[in-house]
Amino acid sequence: MKSKKYYLWIIGIIIFSLAMTGTGLAQEWATALSYQMSLPGGDTKDFIGATSFRGMGLDVRYKIDPDTRVGMFFGWNVFYERVEETVELQTDHPGAVTGTHDRYLNAYPIMLSVQRFFGQAGGMQPYAGLNLGGFIMSQKFDIGLSSLSNDQWQWGGAPELGVIIPLNYDASLMINGKYNYAFTGESVLGQDINNSYWVIGIGVAWEGY
Numbered sequence: 013m014k015s016k017k018y019y020l021w022i023i024g025i026i027i028f029s030l031a032m033t034g035t036g037l038a039q040e041w042a043t044a045l046s047y048q049m050s051l052p053g054g055d056t057k058d059f060i061g062a063t064s065f066r067g068m069g070l071d072v073r074y075k076i077d078p079d080t081r082v083g084m085f086f087g088w089n090v091f092y093e094r095v096e097e098t099v100e101l102q103t104d105h106p107g108a109v110t111g112t113h114d115r116y117l118n119a120y121p122i123m124l125s126v127q128r129f130f131g132q133a134g135g136m137q138p139y140a141g142l143n144l145g146g147f148i149m150s151q152k153f154d155i156g157l158s159s160l161s162n163d164q165w166q167w168g169g170a171p172e173l174g175v176i177i178p179l180n181y182d183a184s185l186m187i188n189g190k191y192n193y194a195f196t197g198e199s200v201l202g203q204d205i206n207n208s209y210w211v212i213g214i215g216v217a218w219e220g221y
Contacts, residue, residue, distance in 0.1 A: 042081065044071040044186045046215025050089045050119075055197075055205035059151075060115050066090040069213050071186075073127065081127045085143050085170075089192075089211065091117040101160075101201055113155035119207070120148040121192055123170060134178060141172040143190070149207060151200035160200050166207060168194035176217060184217045 048067030123145030174188025
């Protein structure tokens with residue numbers, strides 16, 4: 013499964029990032045690991061309407077001045093829904109199918125990020141950010157003994173709002189929200205689409221704040 017390969021790759025990045033914050037560069041670098049709940053929107057909601065409670069995010073940020081961070085964001089959001097309806101196919105073999113089918117979407121955002129923080133360092137700090145890059149979108153559609161799947165890179169972005177709340181000397185609680193939007197894409201059913209979904213995350217940030 014390609015999704016398992018992506019998962020292992022993200023785990024490797026997490027381990028590397030946590031190791032980095034333990035070095036002498038910790039005052040300049042920060043790592044945040046979060047659990048994410050996702051709500052599909054737009055074309056994504058037309059494919060899978062169910063809320064996802066399976067997701068994770070990793071932020072790696074570098075302080076360029078007291079109020080500004082730049083870095084990268086990596087994530088994994090899993091959507092699934094069982095549906096019973098007639099579906100039109102616009103694939104190489106167009107037509108329609110009727111019956112109970114399972115729909116899957118694994119989204120892996122990989123983006124450059126910038127955040128602007130407000131408030132005093134060491135205290136509660138709201139922030140606003142922008143993430144730009146794209147998503148690896150892994151889609152699957154199963155009906156009976158038949159299965160359709162595709163894996164695509166889709167360019168996109170994610171505006172972000174959040175807050176950092178200190179817990180102790182080197183750890184903070186992070187709560188944030190993002191709107192993930194893909195500029196391009198094609199559904200596993202053959203239609204041109206723009207995947208989008210809302211994310212609410214809660215996690216822990218280490219060092220750098």
